[in-house]
Amino acid sequence: MTREVRLQIDERPVLAHEGTSLIEVARQMRIEIPCLCYNQRLEPQGGCRMCSVEVDDGSGRHLVVACGYPARDGLKVWTRSPEIDRVRRMLVELAAPLVARGGCVTGKLGRIAATYQARPEKFVPRSVKDPSGCTLCGLCVGTCCEVVAADAIGFVGRGVERHVVRFAAGGCDYPTCKQCLAVCFTGKIAMEADATVFPQASIDDFLERRGVKIHSIRSLRASTYGENS
């Protein structure tokens, strides 16, 4: 269907289908590129930027994210360099305060932090006061919307207020479906699943906290889903 292209990753030549993401091509070569928000079942988001690699497509060496960059003919790719390491180290340091307990991170993020000698505690004092335990990678949202197609969880809040909520009116089928628990590498969803699933049980709570009039949304929902609230 698609043609084969010849490219180079870390000085090693490789053949790949045109358009395959670099992260997948590298995987075939057993080169592991760290990532948080990438899952091969999902549309690449390019949000965590952890899979940043350097490429040269003829216009000079520059950083791109391997999860979304398509394999092209004659492309040169580097998965490690002082610049890449610096970027990944800073990305861990920036993301760590969201999950750090006592300035240390464990699990997937902890392993990346160790590889790149990041100091997870670096930004803790000047980042979020109360770590939510969620890196905002979006894997749960992507899985719920793209794989399960339940659209039961999503992001709300813009910028620094971004967080994941479960929409009470959505089609969440917990505990039959536990797809989001499976993809969450922080364990946050698993920890909170039985009690409330998420800190905000519904978008109404979020809006209410923000002082948004929710009367209309409730009535809209009642008319849409026949729900009485």
Add this chain to the structure above:
Amino acid sequence: MHTAAPAIELERRRDEIKQRLDTYRKRITVCTGTACQAYECLGVFAAIEEEIGAQGLESAVEVRKTGCHGFCERGTWVAVQPEDLCYQRVQPHDAAQIVAAATGNGVVESLLYADPVSKTKIPRGDDIPFYKHQQRTLLAPNRIIDPANLDHYLSIDGYRALAKALLCMTPEEVITEIGSAELRGRGGGGFPTAKKWRTARDAPAESKYVIVNCDEGDPGAYMDRSLMEGNPHAVLEGLLIGGYAVGASQGVVYVRWEYPLATRNIQIAIEQAAKAGLLGNDILGSGFDFHVEVHRGAGAFVSGEETAMIAAIEGKVGEPRLRYVYPAVRGLNGKPTVVNNVETWATVPAIVDRGAEWFRSIGTAASKGTKIFSLVGRLENTGLIEVPMGTTLRELVYEIGGGIPNRRKFKALQIGGPSGGMLGAEHLDTPVDFEALAEVGAMMGSGGIVVMDEGACVVSAVRDLVSFCRDECCGKCTPGREGLRILGGYFDDICGGRADESVIAAIEDVTHLMRVASLCALGVTAINPVVTSLRGFRGEYEAHIRQRRCPAKVCTELVEYHISQVKCDKYCTSCLSGCPTPGAIVGHKGVRKRIEQDKCIKCGVCEEVCPTRFSAVARFSGEPIPAAFRKGR
């Protein structure tokens, strides 16, 4: 076989309109842009109309509502054609005078703009210094036509370019024409428009889209709004030509939620064009089908980014996506999509009509044509301006803007919105040109220029821009979300006098990460004000960090208010009654007042209300407090 009958019909209609409009002896146009509406321009319009009716002059004097004239500071503007007399600050009660003067070929002296220096009255609009140094090709119709009247647009040869493109040119020829005009996108990046169109044209797909980006969100910028409000048909005509060139049959006009008048006017324009056979199926008998819909944004700055805009139009959250495959190849609904800024679209008909040669003759080596800027801030004249590329910033500030009021000195200029640069006086001779601005670390952006005088604190201004970006970024990528959060914290520390020497290196670290690793242009360019101000205003940063001092005395946490125990009038209590904080000002009628520093919230009301004949309140930052201001005198 195509038949040109509808095109001939259009020309016949145009001739009729011109003949009909020629029967009027005078034409009075009233600016009804958003700014003038705040000045009661609709009342002025009604009063003039009523006056004309009362005198039975309907067949001799025509009165029109027009879009924004540009010099918004002095609205409501009323212009009288054919003499091009421009009246400023018109009130409804001036209507009788204006109508009487117009019919008697006279001039209402009292409403003319006076030169601020020589005080001579300037009757003709084009002689007013604010307009004189401009070259208004896109904005000129704003002073002439009623945006809600298709006849007016036809009377200034509107839709002639469309007929020419559809009937006399192939899509390829249109792209070549735009390409040889060297038109570059007006939305900020300056990407060659023809290259984008060509990519979309060459991308194989059964359907393609063209989109108007009217999500102008830069603080103080309103170029796109004025074009959409004042001349929506030009935008629509450009979009139609673009759709024809790339092979799209569907257009979308994305207007931000905050622009109700722009939304209404473009909707009216679409309806009128459809009724006149300029939109829909088989336009002007050419066989070209095109439909347009208006999409109102839900109020997000980041939706101005083209991939975010596409997501928003698809009904998803307006967040940027990866764009290693350009939207021109895979955009809206996965189909090739061309997104251009309002100004770019409005330029297209002029190029097709007058030819690439004409367009290329204006501007610099790599930036052609004219560019609209909104010139705001500490200037004598503020408003919307259009200048040829290559005009220097100095000309903008001193000739068009009339310089800085109150004999204060120029300090800095912020060009390109929150993602533009902060340029000091040493950069004033930079021409407005995509490359020249990028070289000094700024960018053209969509064209917002904010001028600051010596009373402004650059560090605090940059802090505001950073917090604007922090609040407006979508939060999808780590460098954007967390980088801006951390940067905002650093700036709060600097302005609060809590930062130490290491902060500059730390800021540079974060800005570097954001530049190389952010997902979209918002994150990449949000650092521009930080980087350029660190380069040009290092001393000001150092004063905040090392001496805990704000040289401009703006940063509240580093400023103290004191009352002179010499100048303060014992029997004046203005500050006492103005102060919102109980106990912050000590004293009563009969004694000199003092400020309790630990209670003062530094709102500055006392300084504002202190009568100028006393001027007893002063701000201090870092310097020793003079004896006259000390307690116990």
